[in-house]
Structure formats: C-alpha cells, structure tokens
Amino acid sequence: MLHEILLVLSGQPSPLVDPELGKTGAAPGPIPLLSPPEKALLASLAHLSRLHARLRAHTARISSTHPSPICRAVSSAIATVQLGKFQKKILEVEKAVLAKDSSYVGGYGIVPLSIIVSEFAPWTRRLEWLWQVAHFIQPEENADGSPSTGAKVIDYLRGESHTGYGDLEEIALQLVRAAETAWLRQLSVWLLYGDLPTFGKDDFFIQARAPEDAGDELESSRGVSDFSIRSDLLPTFVSSATAASILFIGKSLNRIRGRRNRSTLDTSSGSVTGVSLDNEHIQHLSSLKSPISSTALTKAVTEIRQSLSQTSLSKLLPLPRIVEVLSLIHDFLLLGRGEFVMALVAHADARVQARHQNTGTRRGLDGVGIKEGEVAAVLAQTWSELSSLKNEDDPVDEGLDLARNLLQLTVNKSNRAVTPSRDSRSSSFAAEISRISFDDLLFPTPTSLTLRVQPPVDLFLSQSETAVYSKIHSYLLGIRRAQIRLSNLWKHTAMRRIHPSPWGPPRSNTRGGEFRLRAQRERHNARNVQMRAIWATATAALFVLSEIGGYFQGEVVQGGWEHFRYWLENGALPRPGTSSRPPTSSRPGTATRPGTSSRLQASSRRGTESRPGTARAIESPRFGLFPPYQQQQQQQQHDPETVTIAHRRYLISLTQSLFLTETSFTSSLRSFLTGIDHLIALVTRIATVQRNLDLEADDGVVDALVDYAQEERSLWDELRSSRSAIERGIKDLIVKLRDIDDRRAGEGSKLSSSEGVAIGGFSPAQQQNIMNNNNNAYIPRKPAGVDRLLMKLDSVNAVQTLTEGSEVEEDE
Known part of the structure; x- marks a missing residue:
C-alpha cells in the first residue's frame, strides 16, 4: 500500500484516490479495510495527486500552444523545476523508507500514514x-477567459512574490527569473x-506599424518600417522614459541596418561596424539581475543609448540636420517666410477664380472642385515665384x-492627411x-501642405x-489669407471714388454735362453712405485678424522657435532676463504687409538672416559649420532622444499657445473666417454690378438678360446681414479669448510644462521622468x-461705435 501511495503522488492512477477505477474492472474495488481516519489522510494525498497530474497536463499544453515565449518559459519552469522538486521529494521519501530511516x-x-501525509x-x-499561476497564464479549455500576455504574467508573479510564506516567495522569485530571462532575450x-x-513578436511591447498612408507606403517601399509602443504589453517595472529610450534605440539600429543594406559605402573608416557596440550592450544587459529593478534597467538602457548616440547616431542624425528640418517647418509650415504665404494665396485665388469663370458659363458655381493636378500646379507656381526673388x-x-x-x-481624401496615425507617442496628444x-x-x-518624412529624420519626427x-499650417494660413483678402478690398477703386474721372470743360459746362456730373455725384454719395458701415466693419475685422495673427506669428511661433533653437544650438536654455531672439527685425508678419514689394521683402529678409550670429548661418550642413557653432557643439551635444522629446514638448506647447486645443475658440474663428469670405465675395460682386449699372446709366450699355438694379438691392440686403454676422463674430471671438484667459489664469497656465497631455502614450506624471534625468532639459x-x-x-x-453711428446715419 505504501508503494501504491508513492505512485499516486507521482501522478499515477489508482483506486486509492479514484474509486471509479474499481467499477471498470481495473481494480477489485475500494479497499474496505481502511478506517475513516485513514480515508481522511488518503483524501489529502489524493488532492495532492490530482493537482500534480493536472499541473503536468496543463503546463504541457501551455508550453506547446501558448503564443507568448514568456508564458511558455514560466510553464516550463513550473513543470521542470517545481514539479521536479516534488518528484525528487517523493524519491527521497521512498529511499528513506527502503533504508528503514x-x-x-x-x-x-x-x-x-500520518508521517507520510505530514511530510507532503x-x-x-x-x-x-x-x-493558480498556471490557470492565470491560460485558463482551462472549458473555463472562461483568454490567455494572458507575458507582461501580465511578469507583473502577476512579481506581485505574488510579496507574501508571508517563505517557500511561496522563493518559488515566485524563481518563476520571475524565468519570465524575465525570456523577456530579456526578446529585449536584447x-x-x-x-x-x-x-518568435513571440506579437507579445513584445514594441510593434511594427502597418503602412496606412502615403508616407508609410513610401517608407515600406524603401524597406523601412515604423514602430510604436503598446502600453498593454509593457511590464510595470519598465518606466515610460525607459520604454521611449528602448524604442528610440531599436529604431535607430533598424535605420542603420537598413541604410547599410541600401549602400555599399559603410566599409569606410568612418562607419560603425557595430561589433564593439554589441559587446558593450551585452555587458550592460548581462548586469541586470532578477528581479529586474526599474532603476537598474533605466541605467543600462541609458548607457546603451549614450553609447549609440556618441557613435552611430552622431553620423546618422547629426544636430545640424535636425535644425535644418525644423527651420524648414518653421519657414513654410508655420509661415515664417511671408513671401511664401503671399505667393501661395495669390496663385490659389487665381486658380479658384479661373475655375469659377470656366464653370459658371456652363453649369453655375455649384459643385466647383479642385483637382490634384491643379493643387500641385499652384505649389509649383509658388516655388517658381520664390525662385525668381533670389538675391x-x-x-x-x-x-x-x-x-x-x-x-x-x-488634396485630402477622407481627411487622411490630418488624421493622426496609430503612433502611440502622439495619439493621445493629437486627440486633444x-x-x-x-x-x-x-x-x-480640403487640401493640406505636408512634409514627407524620410529616414533618418523619422527618428525624431513621426507621421502624426x-x-x-499640417493642421497648424491650415489654421495659420486661414487667418493670414483672410487678412490679405480683406486688405485687397481697398483695391476696388471705383467703390471709394468716382472712377473714371468725371467730364471736364468744355463738356461739363453744358446743361447735359452738368446734369450728368450732378447725377454721378449723388449716386456716388449715396453709395458712400451705404458702404461706410461695410468699410468700418471690414476695418474692424482686419484689425482683429492682424492682432490675432500678429500674436500667433510673433509671440507664439517666432518666439517659441527662437527659444527652442537657442536650446538646440547652445545646449541650455537662455538665462533669465536675456532674450533668445537675434537683434534683427520685429515680428514675421511685417514682411508680408500689403503694398510692400515682395522682392524687396525677400531680399531684405535674406540679407538680415545672413548676418553673423543669426540662424541662417548654420541652417544647412552642406557647406560645413561656422566656428561659433562648432564651439557651441563642443560645449554641449544633446542626445538625439532628448532632442526628440524636447521637440514633442515644443509642439505641444505650440498647439496650446495657438489655442488649437480650445474647441470653442476654433469654432468661432472658423465661422468668422467663413463670414469674411462671404463678405468679400459680396463686395466683389456688388462692385461688378455697380459698374454695369454705371454703363447702363451713362453709356446706355444694357444687358437685357440681367436685372442689375434688382440684383444690387438683394446684394445690399445680404451685405447688411453679412456685416452683422461679422460684428457678432468679432464679439464672440473676444468673449472666447476672455474665457481662455480666465480659465488658464485659474489653472496656472499649463503651457510651459505641457502638463495634462500625455507624451509617448503615457500619463503626464510618468512622462515627466523623461526630462528629469537631464539637467539641460528643455522647458518650452x-x-x-x-x-x-x-x-x-x-x-x-x-x-463698433463708429459702425453703429454709420448705420444710424444710413437709416436717416
């Protein structure tokens, strides 16, 4: 019977623990000589036997079918190490009994029998x-639930290691060691x-991102993949800063490998072979002991990142290249170059007007659209005009x-160009x-100006x-375009004075000439009275747009960019009380005022930027670096990942300062800009109608198909309604700005620290650790x-008071 008990504990079937075996003929039936205490003792051993058998079968199924290598490693550790110890204990007891211990x-x-039971x-x-651990990894086939991921198993085991039982703590730590070893293999x-x-890449917290837009397809065609972090597959001992560093290191190595595959020039002395780097990295990873400490992992990853940044990344993504791309974004996407905006708006308006004229002769103005080729032609014409303005x-x-x-x-197709991608680094930020x-x-x-992100620039600039x-560009361009078009209203000379000039002597001395001059003067005075309120409203709208646009372009965009660029080039933030702006011109909006020669503006701008010490002198690495910039680079060289995180903080601060996160303000601004376009269209149309009426009255040129007098009356009604809508829009904008001011003043203004917005898909409290490790961290x-x-x-x-007085005078 003792031998039978030991076989039962080993997982063998027996009628001692399973009375059903006696009914099938495999055994003569339950043993009737056992007393109730002995049956109770055998019940505990039977429970142990069933647990042993179920664990053997369940861990074998996990080790062969589970998709996670971490879960398989834990299951194998349970089967080979822990159940092996149990089997060894059975053999020790059997040996001691045979030796008559x-x-x-x-x-x-x-x-x-009590001694055997107490021993086990x-x-x-x-x-x-x-x-419980095996069931947590993968529930039984007839149980509800899905298999766990490797990260969940690691977190579960690390939590279970904090127990009051010393033996369970030892077992948990052994399983944690097996799980973390498998995780480190994936990480290495x-x-x-x-x-x-x-194997098990679907269980790794870094995932390859499938191409969904043109930019990703371009990268895919070049053999370049994009990657993102899945926070649900990330163990808790890996901080957000460490995860971002791990992502950056792997992406950098992936770009380096892809670059070597596309080029045969890496055998030069300046290229990095990667063998020595791998040895250093292996030493850092092998120094990690289980259970892995978050601090130790962060230190090892930081050492690897710094080693990589000082060697490979300094050649793959130099700081001048980053500054060059960011300068491009500032000059064109953020409207830093005023002549680009003027040329783009002029050619776009000319193209739309041409389409209106061509379409209006056939089927009216409804359904007028712009094709992809026409949009590309407008940008090509803009580049040609800017090229002609070279100094x-x-x-x-x-x-x-x-x-x-x-x-x-x-042309945007289903808003594809402005929809954030699945990149977890910026998805939560873009949602704001x-x-x-x-x-x-x-x-x-709908169209958008987009930047094609090419390797290796995509290491610090993502598609999202x-x-x-692109959305900021459309936002700022809408304001600047409305300002330009409002300024062009004053170019309608006939609406501000009698044009062409009236008759002079001797024809004006005749009775017919006097009558015609009197009629023209009365007609002009009546129109002036009607237009006075329109001009006052247009002036108010132009003033509001100029101030809002000046604040955005000068204070927010230009000031923020100069501050960020100073940090990039000097390695530290400007000292309190000093200015990061070069001693040049004022806000960028002055370069695009109506009435100023674009050629003179462009040459003046380039002449200013070419002065020593300004930004233009170090924009491009193609002609080498100037000595002052080399000295700055020797003083402090920012880590590429630090630059990446700083750029994201800069972009978050930029969107918040531009009120792009304020839905109520953007909604009011959009309605205001639409109302301005409607007013401009009405003024342009009524100028044409009045010119035709003057031809009918003065020269007898009559168009029998159109009643210009009736159209003029309807246009005046629409102009009054449009003017009222613009005045309400001005008041609404000011109210929304006051609400923003009160709310941000009460909240302490989160703009400088970018709090409340997640970076890298993690909480604000976690992402703050990313910059705390750097003494020269960028603060927007x-x-x-x-x-x-x-x-x-x-x-x-x-x-507004002047407008109301003009309206009263018009009514009188």
Missing part, C-alpha cells in the same frame, strides 16, 4: 499556488540589432530647395486638438507630428498672456 519507519517496520503537507499549498534582439524577436548676392537658397523636395500640397477643420479655406476642396504641423517658452492681446482688441469697441 527511523524518521519514517517505526517498530516492527511499520510506516505510519507543505506541498499542498505550493501546488495549489502553482495551479531589439536593443542589439534593432529587430523584433522572431543676386546670395543666389543659392538651400531652404527653398529643400522645401521644394520635401513639401507637397495634396480641436476637430474644427481649416483645410478648405485655401481651396474649395507632421499631421499636427511661455508666451505672453492672452490679456495683452485682449488689451489691444479693446480698441475694436471704438470701431
């Missing part, structure tokens, strides 16, 4: 806990070679040449941006971030408060 064998060679009693608690493939693990002293404009290669104006669209103001069809820049510049803008807009009340 006095601890087990009493007088007359009797082995008490601690294993009941252990096997029950191991069964990514950190050493920049490749996802061959003779500086015929090479590298920024323009780079923009011509990287920027493209395309208002969904109000401004991409259909330049053309009737370029989509945010806090622009002037909204109250200063409101102080300037208070003068609109005087214009």
Whole structure:
C-alpha cells in the first residue's frame, strides 16, 4: 500500500484516490479495510495527486500552444523545476523508507500514514499556488477567459512574490527569473540589432506599424518600417522614459541596418561596424539581475543609448540636420517666410477664380472642385515665384530647395492627411486638438501642405507630428489669407471714388454735362453712405485678424522657435532676463504687409538672416559649420532622444499657445473666417454690378438678360446681414479669448510644462521622468498672456461705435 501511495503522488492512477477505477474492472474495488481516519489522510494525498497530474497536463499544453515565449518559459519552469522538486521529494521519501530511516519507519517496520501525509503537507499549498499561476497564464479549455500576455504574467508573479510564506516567495522569485530571462532575450534582439524577436513578436511591447498612408507606403517601399509602443504589453517595472529610450534605440539600429543594406559605402573608416557596440550592450544587459529593478534597467538602457548616440547616431542624425528640418517647418509650415504665404494665396485665388469663370458659363458655381493636378500646379507656381526673388548676392537658397523636395500640397481624401496615425507617442496628444477643420479655406476642396518624412529624420519626427504641423499650417494660413483678402478690398477703386474721372470743360459746362456730373455725384454719395458701415466693419475685422495673427506669428511661433533653437544650438536654455531672439527685425508678419514689394521683402529678409550670429548661418550642413557653432557643439551635444522629446514638448506647447486645443475658440474663428469670405465675395460682386449699372446709366450699355438694379438691392440686403454676422463674430471671438484667459489664469497656465497631455502614450506624471534625468532639459517658452492681446482688441469697441453711428446715419 505504501508503494501504491508513492505512485499516486507521482501522478499515477489508482483506486486509492479514484474509486471509479474499481467499477471498470481495473481494480477489485475500494479497499474496505481502511478506517475513516485513514480515508481522511488518503483524501489529502489524493488532492495532492490530482493537482500534480493536472499541473503536468496543463503546463504541457501551455508550453506547446501558448503564443507568448514568456508564458511558455514560466510553464516550463513550473513543470521542470517545481514539479521536479516534488518528484525528487517523493524519491527521497521512498529511499528513506527502503533504508528503514527511523524518521519514517517505526517498530516492527511499520510506516505510519500520518508521517507520510505530514511530510507532503507543505506541498499542498505550493501546488495549489502553482495551479493558480498556471490557470492565470491560460485558463482551462472549458473555463472562461483568454490567455494572458507575458507582461501580465511578469507583473502577476512579481506581485505574488510579496507574501508571508517563505517557500511561496522563493518559488515566485524563481518563476520571475524565468519570465524575465525570456523577456530579456526578446529585449536584447531589439536593443542589439534593432529587430523584433522572431518568435513571440506579437507579445513584445514594441510593434511594427502597418503602412496606412502615403508616407508609410513610401517608407515600406524603401524597406523601412515604423514602430510604436503598446502600453498593454509593457511590464510595470519598465518606466515610460525607459520604454521611449528602448524604442528610440531599436529604431535607430533598424535605420542603420537598413541604410547599410541600401549602400555599399559603410566599409569606410568612418562607419560603425557595430561589433564593439554589441559587446558593450551585452555587458550592460548581462548586469541586470532578477528581479529586474526599474532603476537598474533605466541605467543600462541609458548607457546603451549614450553609447549609440556618441557613435552611430552622431553620423546618422547629426544636430545640424535636425535644425535644418525644423527651420524648414518653421519657414513654410508655420509661415515664417511671408513671401511664401503671399505667393501661395495669390496663385490659389487665381486658380479658384479661373475655375469659377470656366464653370459658371456652363453649369453655375455649384459643385466647383479642385483637382490634384491643379493643387500641385499652384505649389509649383509658388516655388517658381520664390525662385525668381533670389538675391543676386546670395543666389543659392538651400531652404527653398529643400522645401521644394520635401513639401507637397495634396488634396485630402477622407481627411487622411490630418488624421493622426496609430503612433502611440502622439495619439493621445493629437486627440486633444480641436476637430474644427481649416483645410478648405485655401481651396474649395480640403487640401493640406505636408512634409514627407524620410529616414533618418523619422527618428525624431513621426507621421502624426507632421499631421499636427499640417493642421497648424491650415489654421495659420486661414487667418493670414483672410487678412490679405480683406486688405485687397481697398483695391476696388471705383467703390471709394468716382472712377473714371468725371467730364471736364468744355463738356461739363453744358446743361447735359452738368446734369450728368450732378447725377454721378449723388449716386456716388449715396453709395458712400451705404458702404461706410461695410468699410468700418471690414476695418474692424482686419484689425482683429492682424492682432490675432500678429500674436500667433510673433509671440507664439517666432518666439517659441527662437527659444527652442537657442536650446538646440547652445545646449541650455537662455538665462533669465536675456532674450533668445537675434537683434534683427520685429515680428514675421511685417514682411508680408500689403503694398510692400515682395522682392524687396525677400531680399531684405535674406540679407538680415545672413548676418553673423543669426540662424541662417548654420541652417544647412552642406557647406560645413561656422566656428561659433562648432564651439557651441563642443560645449554641449544633446542626445538625439532628448532632442526628440524636447521637440514633442515644443509642439505641444505650440498647439496650446495657438489655442488649437480650445474647441470653442476654433469654432468661432472658423465661422468668422467663413463670414469674411462671404463678405468679400459680396463686395466683389456688388462692385461688378455697380459698374454695369454705371454703363447702363451713362453709356446706355444694357444687358437685357440681367436685372442689375434688382440684383444690387438683394446684394445690399445680404451685405447688411453679412456685416452683422461679422460684428457678432468679432464679439464672440473676444468673449472666447476672455474665457481662455480666465480659465488658464485659474489653472496656472499649463503651457510651459505641457502638463495634462500625455507624451509617448503615457500619463503626464510618468512622462515627466523623461526630462528629469537631464539637467539641460528643455522647458518650452511661455508666451505672453492672452490679456495683452485682449488689451489691444479693446480698441475694436471704438470701431463698433463708429459702425453703429454709420448705420444710424444710413437709416436717416
């Protein structure tokens, strides 16, 4: 019977623990000589036997079918190590009984059953806990639930290691060691070679992103993949900063490997072979001991990142290349070059007007759309005009040449160009941006100016971030376009004075001439009275747009960019009380005022930027670096990942300072810009109608198909309604700005620290650790408060009073 009990504990079937075997003929039936106490003792051993057998079968199924290598490693550790210890304990007891050890064998060679039960009693608690672990990894086939991921198993085991039972803590730590070893194998493939693990890559927290837009397809065609972090597959001991560093290291190595595959020039002395780096990285990873400490992992990853940044990345993604791309974004996507905006708006309006004229002769103005080829032609004409504005002293404009290669104006298909990608680094941040669209103001069809992100620039600039820049461009361009078109209203000369000039002597001395001059003067005075309120409203709207646009372009965009660029080039933030702006011109908006020669503006701008110490001198690495910049680079060289995180903080601060996260303000602004377009269209149309009426009255040129007098009356009614809508829009904008000012003043203004917005798909508290490890961490510049803008807009009340007085005079 004793031998039968040991076989039962080993997992063998027996009628001692399973009475059903006796009914099938395999055994003569339950043993009737057992007393109730003995049956109770055998029940505990039967429970242990069933646990052993179920664990053997369940762990075998996990080790062969589970998709996670971490879960398989834990299951194998349970089966080979823990159940192996249990089997070894059975053999030790059997050996001691056969050797007639006095601890087990009493007088007359009797082995008490209670001693056997007490010897295996601690294993009941252990096997029950191991069964819970196995069931957590993968529930039984008839149980509800899905298999766990490797990260969940690691977190579960690390939590279970904190227990009051010493034996369970030892077992948990052994399983944690097996799980973390399997996880480190996956991590080492990514950190050493920049490749996802061959087996179990769906369980790794870094995932390859499928191409969904044109930019991703371009990268895919070049053999370049994009990657993102899945926070649900990330163990808790890996901080957000460490996960971002791991992603950056692997992506960098992936780019380096892809670059070597496409080029045969890496055998030069300046290339990095990667063997020495791998040895250093292996040493850092092998120094990690289980259970892995979050601090130790962060330190090892930081050492690997710094080693990689000082060697490979300094050649793959130098700081001048980053500054060059960011300067391109500032000049064109953020409207830093005023002549680009003027040329783009002019050619776009000319193209839309031509389509209206061609379409209006056949089927009216409804359904007028712009095709992809026409949009591309407008951008090509803009580049041609900018090329003609080159200064003779500086015929090479590298920024323009780079923009011509990287920027493209395309028609949005289902808002694809402004929809954030699945990149977890910026998805939560992009979700904070208002969904109000401004991409259909330049053309009737939604379009966007996008930047093609090419390797290795995509290491610090993601597709979702370029989509945010495109949305900012449409937003700022809508404001600047409305300002330009409002300024052009004063070019309608016939609406401001009698044009052409009236008759002079001797024809004006006749009775017919006097009558005609009197009629023209009365007609002109009546129109002036009617237009006075329109001009006052247009002036107020132009003033509001100028102040808001000036605040955005000068205080927010230009000030923030100069502050960020100073940090990039000097290695630290400007000292308090000093300015990061070069001693040059004022805000960028002055370069595009109506009435100023674009050629003189462009040459003046380039002449200013070419002064020593300004940004233009170090924009491109093609002609080498100037000595002052080399000295700055020797003082402090930012880590590429630090630059990446700093750029994201800069972009978050930029969107918040531009009020793009304020849905109520963007909605009011969009309605205001639409109302301005409607007013401009009405003024342009009524100027044409009045010119035709003058031809009918003065020269007798009559168009029998059109009643211009009736059309003029209907246009005046629409103009009054449009003027009222614009006045309400001005008041609404000011109210929304006051609400923003009050709310941000009460919240302490989160703009400088970018709190409340997740970076990398993690919480704000976690992402703050990313910059705390760096003494020269970038802190975005806090622009002037909204109250200063409101102080300037208070003068609109005087214009509104003038408008109301003009309306009363018109009614009288």
